[in-house]
Amino acid sequence: VRVLVVEDDPRISAPLVEGLAREGYEVEAVATGADALVAEHADLVLLDLGLPDLDGRTVCRQLRARSQVPIIVVSARGEEIDRVLLLEMGADDYVVKPFGFRELVARMRAVSRRVTADVARSPTEDISVGSLRIDRRTRTVEYDGRRTSLTPKEYELLVHLATDAGAVKTRDELMHDVWDENWWGSTKTLDVHIASLRKKLDPALIETVRAVGFRLAVRSGPAP
Numbered sequence: 001v002r003v004l005v006v007e008d009d010p011r012i013s014a015p016l017v018e019g020l021a022r023e024g025y026e027v028e029a030v031a032t033g034a035d036a037l038v039a040e041h042a043d044l045v046l047l048d049l050g051l052p053d054l055d056g057r058t059v060c061r062q063l064r065a066r067s068q069v070p071i072i073v074v075s076a077r078g079e080e081i082d083r084v085l086l087l088e089m090g091a092d093d094y095v096v097k098p099f100g101f102r103e104l105v106a107r108m109r110a111v112s113r114r115v116t117a118d119v120a121r122s123p124t125e126d127i128s129v130g131s132l133r134i135d136r137r138t139r140t141v142e143y144d145g146r147r148t149s150l151t152p153k154e155y156e157l158l159v160h161l162a163t164d165a166g167a168v169k170t171r172d173e174l175m176h177d178v179w180d181e182n183w184w185g186s187t188k189t190l191d192v193h194i195a196s197l198r199k200k201l202d203p204a205l206i207e208t209v210r211a212v213g214f215r216l217a218v219r220s221g222p223a224p
């Protein structure tokens with residue numbers, strides 16, 4: 001497993017790289033956002049938010065825009081963590097400095113497991129509902145013939161809604177299936193992702209079923 005460590009403070013990155021190598025990870029360490037964006041493929045990214053050149057949030061968004069690599073954000077103590085913002089940036093989890101090495105490795109394993117499980121359980125047949133096409137082999141989504149780039153969680157959420165289009169999925173069901181119980185816990189997360197899917201695809205695609213949950217609208221074609 002290849003890990004990209006993005007951290008400008010050598011007092012943190014040096015022991016981290018050493019510890020991860022001892023755990024059997026192949027580690028590449030970079031100290032700037034610019035280097036992070038040109039780094040070779042990684043299976044997981046540990047991303048410090050306070051970087052000398054680029055805002056860590058920008059780096060996170062850009063990494064997410066081009067791949068589905070799991071990203072764990074590392075933030076300084078006292079730095080305000082806006083969980084919703086982290087989600088929007090495409091981060092999968094976060095730790096706060098100073099963090100315990102064991103805790104970090106446990107989170108890395110959890111995030112990797114989640115991603116592996118997602119891939120393993122994703123069947124290969126396409127989903128097609130109205131103007132929506134989901135190619136589960138390549139995890140690509142098209143709406144009205146237009147290809148749309150989704151974050152991993154947006155994708156999972158859409159697949160969950162689309163596998164049984166028209167059926168109401170409760171908020172609990174979606175939180176449990178798309179996020180796990182170790183996730184940050186707020187169902188605000190769900191609303192943020194729903195809003196983002198509506199924005200990226202079609203405002204009318206996902207219907208809110210008040211006090212219950214959501215469902216994918218079943219239509220025979222594009223909106224009139």
Ligand code: CA
Binds near residue numbers: 009048049051
């Ligand atoms: Ca830093």
